[in-house]
Amino acid sequence: MGAEREGGARRRPVRAVAYAACGAVLLAGCASMPDSGDLRDVESTPRQDTEVRVFAMPPREDAPPQEIVQGFLESLTSDDPTYATARQYLTDAASRKWQPEASTTVLANGPDIEFERAPGREVTNDYAFTLTGSKMAQVDKEQSYTPLAGRYGQPVHLTRDRKTGQWRIDALPQGVVMGQSDFQRNYMSVDKYYFASNTWTAGTPATAVADPVFVRRRVDAMTQMVRSVLDGPTRWLRRVVRSSFPTGTALRKGVTALTPDDQNRLTVPLNEKASQVGRARCSEMATQLLFTLQSLTPTVDSVALQRADGSTLCTLGEDRAQTVAARGSAKRPEYLYFLDDKRRLVRIAGGSAGTSAEPVPGALGEGIQKLSSAAVSWDEHTAAGVGYDSKSLFVGSMVTGGALGDPVLQSRGATEDDRLTAPSWDARGDLWVADRDPDRPRLKVLERGSGRPLEVRVPGLDGRIVAVRVAADGVRIALNVEHEDGNKALLIGRIERDERSGERPVVSVLDLRSAAPELEDVTTMSWAGDSRLVVAGQEQGGVQTVRYVQVDGSTPEGPAPAALTGVKAIAASEDDRLPLVAYSADGIVRMPAGAQWQKVVKEGAAPVYPG
Template sequence: MRAMGRGALRVLRGGALPLGAALLLAGCASMPSGGEVRKVDNGQQADDNPRVLVYGIPPHPGESAAEIVSGFLEATTSGEPDFATAKKYLTRALEQRWDPKARITVLSSSPQSDGGTDFAPKATGVVIGVSGSKTAQVDAKHAYSPNGGAFHTSVHLVKQGNEWRIDRLDDGLILSASDFQRIYHSVNMYYFAQLGPDGQRSGSRQQTLVADPVYLRKQQTDSLADTVSALLGGPTTWLAPAVASAAPSGVRLYSKGTGQGVLVDDSQRLKVRLDKKADRLGHDQCMRLAAQLFATVQGQASAKLASAEVQRADGATICSLPSSQALTPTDMVGSTSKRYFIGSEQHQLYELAGQDTAASPVQGPFGSAKADLVSVAVRRDGEMAAGVRSDGHLVVGSFTDGDSFRASQLTSSAQNPKNGLSAPSWDGFDDLWVADRSPAISRLYVLPGGTGAPALVDVPGLEGRVESLRVASDGVRIVLVVDEGGNKTLQLGLIQRGGTLDQPQFSVKNLRDLTPAGESVSSVSWAGPSQLVMQGSDIGGGGQQIHYVSTDGSVAAALESIGEAVSVAASEDPTRPLQVASSNGYIYWLPDDSNWKRVTPKGGSPVYPG
């Protein structure tokens, strides 16, 4: 076996991408135990390096069949959007039907060739095997999915004239992980949450955006058009059951116009021109589509958009959404910027604001010296909380002096409170989620409004016991830490809502395993519209690591091992700092472009609202 490649790629450095950003990679940091500790990258920052354009080399006369396959694979890693050079390695017939966008197979390293079958000097056909170790796959809707295992495919070549050319080949691309990272980047599409009756109760029906990360090519002159086309194509298969798009079925960009139908003018007004399938688009539906377009493009643009305008094929305006009416991915996160934790001495709830390092007890029963809390969740408006006390009981109360705890209707069947109710979590519609960790039977519950009658949540496909959970503000995604025979995995599920306003029904489906390979997860938190931050350790113990993990399963490089950390907390608003609880009894938080700061008094269980 040999690695494919002739080292014949040409590299040219150019200007910065208009919408480009590097694959999310985290920096390194460690908890302060003496000396200076610098801020870590959260994995979502744009790459500031100049754009690197890579051009493939066309086939040379007289090249062998193996060299043709090698040259073809190299040419597919170029920056050419139409794969013009790569197609020169194909027969004329295959050039017309080969679809490079059908899928991407990502290998851990460069693909290997078996050198081809034995054939006589005058043979007119040959088969060359290509193999490698697969790490992921990207489908035709640009959705990334971790997918390990052995990979093998065959490439058939024939003589076209006196030269070898490929005449049979699977659709799609085969890329090494390093080439994939260089060529593609993650971009969030935005769709509306399907909230069912619960959405009517919240008054936010069809007004909550959910991020759907996909991988698009960086090195494109028409990146805006690629981004909008991906949005119009609809959500990824995994997210589709929980969201909806306002784009008419089958609608496409009007590609004959300027910018392939997408333009941002000098006044930062986004203009999207659609084909004839949008000609009957009504105003309300158009405004929802404009909201999706605004959020999706704004997430990739360097300047703030002023508006999003949707046009018919003839260029007439259907609707225009000003920035003042636009929806943002953090609308449901909550307005409070405070951070919270449970104090070590009296087990009461403390709060921090701004650059503070000295915390104060909150008002109301949660700040009382008799709070006796072991876990807590602050409602997203910062005016109410729910917590589990040391006796295992779930309580709810406000941050108002003179108020008292109200006991929840939910109790655990566990004899030992340590095996009872998990730390609760609020979605953006004031519903409270909590797991009963009873060894007898593990169950997931929702308390509508935080104090309503507990509704049992159906979780088909769940194996093991839910140890902890965090629900997204959008109310349609939930992440679970699940104990499967001593190994704790990270599972992401879709929340589906049904029933009636008086008798809501909930289920969590399409569980997706996001656990980094070889790790056991101990703590997780939402850290952005499509990103989680998790703390884990090597299976069997030791080797603690903190990862930023995308909801599609792609994992950024681990931060340097933080041996002192016992839990981690972040916000869906990525402008808010990371928090870590240390085994030395202190909370640390990480200001932007600064060092870790230690908080007093001692405590644990750091949280943001949610």
Template sequence: MDAEPGPGPGHEGPRAGAGVRAGAGGAPERAAAAGAPGRRRTRTRALRACALGAAGLLLAGCASMPDHGEIRAVRGSQGVDSQVRVFGVPPADKASPADIVDGFLEALTGDDPQLETARKYLTEDAAKSWKPGSAVTVLSAGLDRFPVQGEKNSDQARWKVAGKKLATVDERSAYQPETGGAQYEEFLQLVQVDKQWRIATPPRSLVLSDSDFQRMYMPVSKYYFAGGTLVADPVYVRQRSDPDSRMDPTTQTVQSLLAGPSKWLGPVVESSFPTGTELREGTKSLSYDGQNTLRVPLNAKADNVAQPQCQKMATQLLYTVKDLTASRPERVELLRSDGKTSMCAVSEVAAADLANRPPTPGFQYYVDAESRLVRMKLDVTNDEQQYRPEAVPGPLATAPGFKVGSAAVSHGERRAAVVSEDGHGLYVVPLTGSGAMPPPVLVGRGAKPNLLTTPSWDAAGDLWVADQDPANAGLWRVPGGTGAPQRVEVSGLDGRRITSLKISPDGVRIALLLLEPGGRKNLWVGRVERPAGKGDASAVSVRELRPAAPQMADVTAMSWAPRGRLLVVGRESGGVDQARYMLADGSMVAASLPGATELVAVAVAVSEDEDKPKPVLAYSQEDGIVWLPPGAQWRTAAAGGRGPAYPG
């Protein structure tokens, strides 16, 4: 029987995974892989899985090691349905060292409290002291494990476990992709206790295959302030109750929010919660009242905050939890440390005012066949609507002979930043009134194809662009769209050239498409650091580049999307072009969009007005400007256009 993973809370879409093979009597079963000592071995221990079926019946089956039939190698759990609970099997009497190692590694993937089954494979001292915490090592496949040669002591055995690292999840639940084919390697020391083999040196953190990790954890975003704007900070929490804290997913996420931002984002955001704020002692779950209000009791550290600060705290909480459950909270109420007295409450409407989100776009934009910047309205709620592109108002409509190469429109849709068709001049042009074209704010000197990139606006009104000229390559920022251009230091470029960029609306992250040796393009996200106080404004810099699409062998295009995500067009190794939503931490969160093989540019509205969704825009080499309404197929908007854009 093959089971397809069902989307858990917070998922953006289905995740790929194989099914659980049914054994005798219908019990889920893992097949064994035989091998001589010293050869590659895979985990073979059986698991017990429990699932709550649609009819409300609890189905449980206990797997056993098969003693006949074909032998299959398995690499970690076989994509067990995310709604299935998995429990390890305790060690058998007088189990061999190989079985102890296999059983322990399988038990790490279980849902039992305090990892009780995994601890049964450890010595008494190791079981008491072992604290894997929330840190996780994620491997691209399962673990290889084999005995270390040369061990002579019959009372001890030493086994090596190894695999290829895909990512790590730190103690703050932040996901960090690995680069350069990093290898995981650890040694497990086994000893005999009362003639039973046990592990004396367990791994320092949980070690999971990618399929196990996707089954057990889900991506969520917690929110912090950068200036007056909320910023999404993606993390991963357990799909069900955490084995250590026994908290449900919502409570885990709130706990993570209170613990502070991820280390990577921490330097550019701040939390409204006082230092040391935690959930009231003993809180394992959070409840809703009859008005769909989430009530959150805090400890005494937050008892005496002023109302404006309390409102910002509640806003962080509301945005953090609103996508975690099917019944989204309409209001968050914070309680004092007595668990009863209300400190403050915030509704969705009030929170939206405090969050300072980008406005809903009024138009979609692109460059037409005559190299003019045009705008149109695409309404996904009205399939019969006729849309007619029109030239944008202002000097661009009246400037004789001016041709647009690429363009970006500010979030308020009052100005456009355009690069001339020859790729040399960057102009900031009002979208109202009339008059002559203003002079360029920046001039590039490179020859084709090393010209100025498509510009990008952040919500504060700063303009960003990169010069691809090898003699003068660099990232530039135009403060307010009118100030003197400032070169932005980007740490970690290592001689690579920026070929495309997109600043996040909040202005604290920038997505950079870098030309790698050999001609491939990879996507990286950097943290934008701005000087504090009244220091030198030119000291704005980009720090700590990290891979944003490590699964892609070559990236073609990208765009920021709501809730701190990226829509990325690229090709996996040996695969075809596809468009996928990614979290800014580099983890994939949804299935690919349909028909993405010809897309070379994409645009997504970053506003979060869910009552008025905006379609995905794209440029197809075959069809021109196309758009994708939710749940539909691509449609052609303009056969001769290029450079699709939403404000930003």
């Protein structure tokens, strides 16, 4: 799909492109379409700059059936906010039934149009086609992204209008369908924010949780995102988060577009459902919107919420929002940690260019107990380390003179690879680790890093867990799972706690979903943002690569990290201002933003940021 491009690209019908930076310049395609044949490929438009606007063109007079179908598919990839032009390709009855917002199906390439009529049949007043292709993903009505695979096949039927003699579509699938490159040009991923419901205690800041959704890039994305926050979290996350907006809260009737003023403040007029909230709750509501809008654009510094009568509920700026709720991406770690050549836990100031590491205070930095891996709590006061043989888990305070007690957990696995994984801390101060023992693989959590470990339920798990990383929000967990064929897949699960009165909580990881479907073997991974991870792994039939992935399985915009040989472990801070760090064939290396990989130390292993 696409209008005429430079460089010899062919012209395509029924679409015009406007370059916003140069004014409203229309480039209308007008190629004709034959009315016979059995297959047409609706190719995806080559990726374009964000300034490019694509406008749909209506059907031309006496257009044949194939051109009507292709024109309709072209119009689905335009920036028409209500798909008004696309509806001109439909009969009145079909237009009333069609719900484009129901879903967006993404195919590897543009959908093929396969003609269904048997050869030699006389021309009648109806035509049948099938749209085919290879499925990549689907965005549902909640704007939530899900990777897909397999063949796509949906029927489209056309009829000739008896009065006008024009061909129109009278039966079609709900939603819209387009190729991957058109999807990337039309849609963008944005994090909307809610609050963790299972980590909050009175008197402490709430924990913000990112809920990524896809919105149409040039169809008033700001207003789309405000409405999306008000609509509530997506189904996958709903059980573990809360919204401070009262049920039924929406934009005030008649409000169709939101724009920040010259002070970078966005005023959001709400309906009567929010009119009676108190100041503390209003601050949480404004924080949800501010975090969300800052994920979309840097041009919003504050949010003002209005009652239905136009009076101000509250106004909140970025500084105040940081006291209302904590975000992993807003917390800058003090140190980067790793194991030195003596297998001690050592540290370097976070973000520094130095290469000289010092042992951490306490027993884990003294080298009495050699380590194979370690993790540091979010407050950087406590560390956990797995012994050099991967059999025992130790926990110690990072204070001078702190003693190291007995192991808090031990594995019975026969070999190092069949014992304990590297540990991981969550926002509550709980410590997670997996036992890789083939005879009894388990996921364990130690409340506050001590006491008798709880066994975590992971229904639907196919394979054994070989790596664990908990998100800063404490409600999502990344698991590297090894299947029977030896390949490892990155899965994201939702952490749920059933805390019955007087009993130990029942902890479960539910609804596992793939976060790196394009990788057939994941070597190592780390959280690298509120909804992003960095992963080292192998593509099907390829070599090891390092890339960023989203928790929903989509690929974030922007360049991938520079290639690195022999990555064994990787560490990223959820604060993207800090360098990416890896343990590779060259030892401990780091990559500051905009730079190449740089060596830190030759002899070292297991780098980690807090978490």
